[in-house]
Amino acid sequence: GAVVSQHPSRVICKSGTSVKIECRSLDFQATTMFWYRQFPKQSLMLMATSNEGSKATYEQGVEKDKFLINHASLTLSTLTVTSAHPEDSSFYICSAAGTGTHPYGYTFGSGTRLTVV
């Protein structure tokens, strides 16, 4: 079945530095990638949607200059948290749709726990 590999699973970084999170589709072409943020015991909140080769569409309230999304190929999308601060600490999950995925649902990565100290 369709698999999305997300790395790293955990990362700790210092305040002011940048962190890159990668999501790779292993056996399908991810034409669309969704990036979510999840706080403890809360639901998934959509941050942005990206289509391969196009600029990402950000949800209201999400800073596009802080959360840089690149979807330059059909198998790789990245989320870079720039100048991270403690309030950016959260769980980030990607979800992909494309050829080879389930026709109705989307395939999720395993998530990245970001801690900014």
Next chain:
Amino acid sequence: AQTVTQSQPEMSVQEAETVTLSCTYDTSESDYYLFWYKQPPSRQMILVIRQEAYKQQNATENRFSVNFQKAAKSFSLKISDSQLGDAAMYFCAYRGLVGSARQLTFGSGTQLTVLP
């Protein structure tokens, strides 16, 4: 905009018993998809069951079944013969068919505890 509401933040069930998780949604669309996802402590999102709105028959996957009431915009999940491994956060989700509606909209989740 579509909204999904889960009114039960926490539920518990005795092992081997049956539990029903509630979900309501709001949409002006006539065709769409509904899902239940499970998120165990590992936080990996796992698709439990899906329902196409155009289908009147309720979806079933082994011990999991749904009660889909389109007119009432209700989509509940029934777990039969509950097992310890069913303990997780359960999210109800809506997905439209076209454009930005293709994104998944999640409910707030129901934390299910299975008691031995």
